[in-house]
Amino acid sequence: NLESAQETSTPPAPASSPAPPPPADIPDFAPYVLIGAGTTSFAAAKAIREKDPTAKVLIIGNEDYTPYSRPPLSKQLWLYEDHEAAKNLKFTASWSGGKVVDVFYKADFCSPKDLPNLEGGGIAVVTGRKVTSLDTRKKKIRLDNGSEVSFNKCLLATGGTPKTLPVFQGKGPFSTFRAIPDYKALDKLLDSAKSILIVGGGFLGSELAVGLASRGKDKGVTISQVFPEVGNLGLVLPQDVSKWTTDKVREVGVQVHPGTGIKSASVSEDGKKVTVVTDNGTELVADHVVVAVGLQPNTDLATSARLEIDKEHGGFKVNSELLACTDVWAAGDVASFYDPYLGRRRVEHHDHANVSGRLAGYNMTGEHQPFMHQSMFWSDIGPDVGFEATGLIDSKLPTVGVWGRKSSEAVDTPVDDYSKGVIYYLDKEGGRIVGVLTWNIFGKMDVARQIISEEKTEVDISDIVQHFEIH
Ligand code: FAD
Ligand code: NAD
Numbered sequence: 001n002l003e004s005a006q007e008t009s010t011p012p013a014p015a016s017s018p019a020p021p022p023p024a025d026i027p028d029f030a031p032y033v034l035i036g037a038g039t040t041s042f043a044a045a046k047a048i049r050e051k052d053p054t055a056k057v058l059i060i061g062n063e064d065y066t067p068y069s070r071p072p073l074s075k076q077l078w079l080y081e082d083h084e085a086a087k088n089l090k091f092t093a094s095w096s097g098g099k100v101v102d103v104f105y106k107a108d109f110c111s112p113k114d115l116p117n118l119e120g121g122g123i124a125v126v127t128g129r130k131v132t133s134l135d136t137r138k139k140k141i142r143l144d145n146g147s148e149v150s151f152n153k154c155l156l157a158t159g160g161t162p163k164t165l166p167v168f169q170g171k172g173p174f175s176t177f178r179a180i181p182d183y184k185a186l187d188k189l190l191d192s193a194k195s196i197l198i199v200g201g202g203f204l205g206s207e208l209a210v211g212l213a214s215r216g217k218d219k220g221v222t223i224s225q226v227f228p229e230v231g232n233l234g235l236v237l238p239q240d241v242s243k244w245t246t247d248k249v250r251e252v253g254v255q256v257h258p259g260t261g262i263k264s265a266s267v268s269e270d271g272k273k274v275t276v277v278t279d280n281g282t283e284l285v286a287d288h289v290v291v292a293v294g295l296q297p298n299t300d301l302a303t304s305a306r307l308e309i310d311k312e313h314g315g316f317k318v319n320s321e322l323l324a325c326t327d328v329w330a331a332g333d334v335a336s337f338y339d340p341y342l343g344r345r346r347v348e349h350h351d352h353a354n355v356s357g358r359l360a361g362y363n364m365t366g367e368h369q370p371f372m373h374q375s376m377f378w379s380d381i382g383p384d385v386g387f388e389a390t391g392l393i394d395s396k397l398p399t400v401g402v403w404g405r406k407s408s409e410a411v412d413t414p415v416d417d418y419s420k421g422v423i424y425y426l427d428k429e430g431g432r433i434v435g436v437l438t439w440n441i442f443g444k445m446d447v448a449r450q451i452i453s454e455e456k457t458e459v460d461i462s463d464i465v466q467h468f469e470i471h
């Protein structure tokens with residue numbers, strides 16, 4: 001996990017990497033080539049070196065940084081009181097034991113040029129370079145500067161690109177949010193903007209709305225949020241819980257417009273203001289719009305590689321060992337994998353990037369392990385909402401929720417306080433428990449995984465209360 005990734009650190013990684021190496025410095029062969037320099041590739045690189053201690057691993061990424069963790073970009077960096085430190089991507093979290101950490105993963109990276117000659121092998125990162133084609137037969141990739149690199153084993157860990165909406169394409173004060181430069185630009189904008197509108201009510205839109213409202217409250221910046229669902233995180237939470245969460249987002253100071261679509265958007269003549277017209281005719285005016293409407297998996301390489309794309313879930317289609325074709329694996333956000341318990345799916349979360357990257361790394365060294373581990377994810381939406389979850393978490397599924405009560409309340413009082421509880425998600429056909437979400441209850445994901453693996457169709461309320469210590 002993030003903690004352990006950040007603690008296996010010798011020496012500290014540079015805050016950013018130098019300019020992309022010139023072509024001559026990029027080796028023409030590496031036994032292991034990992035495409036994309038994100039969490040997935042970093043986890044795979046460490047796993048490869050664990051099983052094959054002299055392995056030579058080349059990571060190629062098109063960002064200007066060595067691999068880093070994205071979750072703090074929408075949470076801790078906005079909440080850490082030491083703003084100067086946060087600007088330098090530093091923060092504290094309770095899971096870091098109060099220590100100041102930064103977003104970068106730490107490893108003893110070597111230079112790409114030295115990699116072929118290092119007897120003990122190593123991990124090298126080429127930054128600022130895009131892989132433009134992959135030949136799975138010749139086992140060769142091509143980079144945007146014309147360099148070619150041959151490999152024995154290759155991992156596709158290209159993640160995704162934020163989607164946008166047609167009304168926000170073209171010129172205007174609009175942006176999406178995924179990476180360090182996006183955090184820096186938005187943080188800077190808080191010094192000049194008076195109003196920021198976030199479009200989208202999912203994980204990113206909801207976390208950012210709260211983060212911006214917290215950081216911007218002393219600066220008098222108005223933060224608004226608009227999305228079609230009944231409440232925040234409406235695609236994953238049951239309706240009542242989603243609406244309750246929206247009340248909490250409002251308490252942090254965000255002006256939330258749930259149940260609202262967007263009809264059009266226009267930019268003022270001086271290019272400094274956007275007017276968004278909603279489907280109920282309301283005009284929302286802002287100095288800037290952040291569009292957070294989901295992720296498009298980066299599968300451009302499928303064409304040159306002749307790999308199959310999953311038409312339903314998106315992403316490269318891989319088997320339960322995360323193999324796309326001989327000697328080419330895919331993991332993380334970009335992989336549509338076969339889950340032996342829950343069927344084919346794709347997961348866009350941090351822990352999945354870690355555990356699937358690690359498994360792909362093991363399998364690249366010659367193991368044949370199926371991907372059986374249920375990853376978890378979490379989110380924090382303001383001071384009163386934090387949750388963890390595993391399995392299929394989708395508001396379209398039937399759910400059973402068990403909520404904590406004050407001892408003075410009669411057991412048949414209708415629930416209207418969703419401060420603490422557990423939600424089970426059931427499959428539509430047989431009522432089997434396929435997902436578990438713990439709300440303001442932490443550290444219970446092993447119990448949740450066990451429940452999913454038992455494939456139970458009976459929900460035993462007293463079991464839930466006892467297992468998850470709800471009261
Ligand atoms: P990515 O992190 O997207 O990395 C892929 C990398 O590959 C990128 O750097 C990309 O630029 C690069 N790339 C793509 N194509 C090419 C190419 N052709 N050549 C070279 N490089 C290429 N998840 C949680 O569980 N909890 C959270 O709290 C949480 N918070 C998040 C907050 C934010 C702001 C964001 C954006 C995401 C958050 N996530 C969270 C999701 C989590 O960060 C992702 O699931 C994770 O980053 C996926 O890792 P990845 O390595 O598969 O993909
Ligand atoms: P943290 O130390 O950053 O604390 C975040 C706290 O700030 C939470 O209690 C949250 O409710 C609160 N908060 C959020 N918005 C706020 C606001 N606007 N004003 C005031 N307070 C606000 O993080 P944490 O509590 O240690 O962990 C948060 C989540 O991270 C957990 O759900 C957990 O699952 C996850 N986690 C992740 C890892 C990892 O490997 N990445 C490790 C441990 C925990």
Ligand code: NAD
Pocket residue numbers: 074165199200201202203204205206207226227228229233234235261262292293294295348349350377378379380
């Ligand atoms: P998401 O899939 O969580 O949410 C998409 C949102 O887009 C929906 O909630 C909906 O409100 C909105 N939307 C879709 N079409 C729309 C339209 N026409 N008009 C208005 N809104 C529309 O995606 P996201 O919130 O954009 O997050 C981006 C990526 O980052 C995802 O992969 C997500 O998993 C990841 N992320 C995860 C976490 C976490 O796990 N805690 C936090 C931040 C980001």
